[in-house]
Amino acid sequence: MNLHEYQAKELLKKYNVPVQEGIPVDRADAAEEAYKNLKVQFGNNFAVVKAQIHAGGRGKGKIRGTEQRGVAVGKSAEEIKTIASNILGGTLVTIQTGEAGKLVNKVLVAQDVYYPGPNPVKEFYLSILLDRTKGQNVIMYSTEGGMDIEEVAHNTPDKIFKEWVHAGSGLYPFQARKIAFNLGLKGEAFKNCVKFVTNLYNAYVGLDCAMLEINPLFKTSDEKIIAVDCKMGLDDNSLMRHPELEALRDISEEDPTEVEAGKYNLNFVKLDGNVGCMVNGAGLAMATMDMIKLSGGEPANFLDVGGTANATTVEAGFRIILKDPKVKAILINIFGGIVRCDRVAQGVIDAYKSIGNITVPIIVRLQGTNAEEAKKLIEESGLKVQSAILLSEAAALVGKAVA
Template identity: 55%
Template sequence: MNIHEYQAKELFKKYNVPTPRGHIAFTPDEAVKAAQELGGDIWVVKAQIHAGGRGLGGGVKLARSTAEVRELAAQILGMTLVTHQTGPEGKLVQKVYIEEGADIKKEYYLGMLLDRASEMPIMMASTEGGMAIEDVARDTPEKIIKVAIDPLTGFQGFHGRKLAFGLGLPVEEIGNFIKFASALYKVYMDHDAEMIEINPLIKTGDGKFLALDAKMGFDNNALYRQSQVNEMRDLSEEEPTEIEAGKYGLSYIKLDGDVGCMVNGAGLAMGTMDTINYEGGKPANFLDVGGGANAETVAKGFEIILKDPNVKAIFVNIFGGIVRCDRVANGILEATKLTKVDVPVIVRLDGTNAEQAADILKNAGIANIIAATDLADGARKAVAAAKGE
């Protein structure tokens, strides 16, 4: 789960990670009020969406008067912002963050994430502030300094010194940097974060460090104990069908092909997509119905898959282990009564009681249910059906 910049900065403030002052605004009037409260003579109006690249897309603008704050807020609120992370359809901006202007002397990058190789959180810093870290990693990896932090002992001075000297900071600024980095580590650990990105981290004229931007993502499995973070969840930033699927214990991700897939188990679900691709088709989605593929979950699965108008055939691929295939077959028949399915459904059931399942489907005599003998056969039939063959 991700949160907005302004929310991440709220968490930062509680942990004394310095950020510029700012207020959230949902209307141009609120934006002006926010600017007046902040005072000063320069403000930044920032679109709040869950995607990077907002500046380039026109979602971050500088205002030199409150009149300009109003004008820019009016312009950005309600716009559909397209960045390299939103996809071509973009994202609707529903709120702006009004922030005081900052005296930027130098921009850096500072981030944290789980390093799966060392199985520890790592902190990464770079002098290439403002650039996408993926590009820096690809083109000039030597400009990224990384430290793995053992969670058993926590953030130590040497971690901070390694980063600070790596960034080429003068000795008198190192203390400030270490204070910043050590507070950031606490924000990460205390909230079960899986990612923090500050891009840019800025150094001001008087040698202080400020998080000019803030991006945070969290471990979904830990949300049960992170009530504060949970309250920050903005469902309007998430895919509605994915949320709906989640309510029924299904894991769904929409793709752009035309062969719908319904599978038990995440690995087999990915493998099914790959098989469809291998057989010359394109998967319309990832869908893991989980361990208990019963009539209700299968019906819901059909419903969600068929919300996508591109779907021309559905491949149901279930490997019955503890779940018996005859039950799944009955579930499929039941599901076609609950949800109208008007595309060909190719069904491959293997594992426990597969033969009984095949008989159940055959005896039902439903024209658009086509039985498949194995994974490859099912994928081939589904691809052919989607092509109208």
């Protein structure tokens, strides 16, 4: 589950991680008031307006049809109001959103941290995630933070450092000091960075994050280390331990079909192919997707109905798949271990009759418990559903459907 920047920053503050302060708003006049409040609190004429969407590249991205960037600086209440007005309700197109872009419903009016002082300011990069090849968490960091971090990673990978942390032992103090040293920090900034990294790692573990990215990690002119931006992804499987965090979910940022699938406890991921597939079990789903590609098609989705598939979940799966106009055929591949094949077959029949006017070919392969009864049900239903027993038979039917 992904969070907005303003939500992630509020969570970090609970772990004593210093952040760039800001006020989220959904109206231009509220942005004006937020600016005035920040000016009173921090005494600075400048403030920054940031579009709140679940995607990176906001600083370089533009509101469709305009020259308005997704992140912009203003130096008066009127200017902040104008910027917010230009961003709110617009579609922000970034390198991560693609041409479709994302609708901006909120902006964050944040304090200016680039104020002048006795020392130069500096942007860094830092992220924490799981390195699955090593089975350890890894802290990736660089002296070159900011909007061009992708170019840094591509052109100068030697500037990207990595520090692995064993999940059982946690982050050792020497590791936090090593990170601050490699970032070239000294004195008060060095001490502040050590505290920052330690507290940030505690937040990563305590919140069950799947990914935590700070870009830029920022050194102010008075040697403070703060998170100017934050991208946080939470592990969905851990939300049972954090029921209060589930309320932070913004379904308007998610694929509508994936949201609908979640209501029926279906594991669904939208893809760009032409063959919809419905399978029980993640391993079988992956094998089925491979089979679709080998037969000349492209999977349009990953859909795992699980071991408790019934008429309701099968019908829901059908409706979700059929919402994709690219789908030329649907392959249902069920192995009846826990689930009975005849129940799935009845679900297919009921769904077919309930939805009606299904024009794409439907191929059903059922193996395992009550497979013969299931095949008989489908053949006697009178519906235009093609049944297969062997995987090779199903593959041939798929190939013919998309040819």
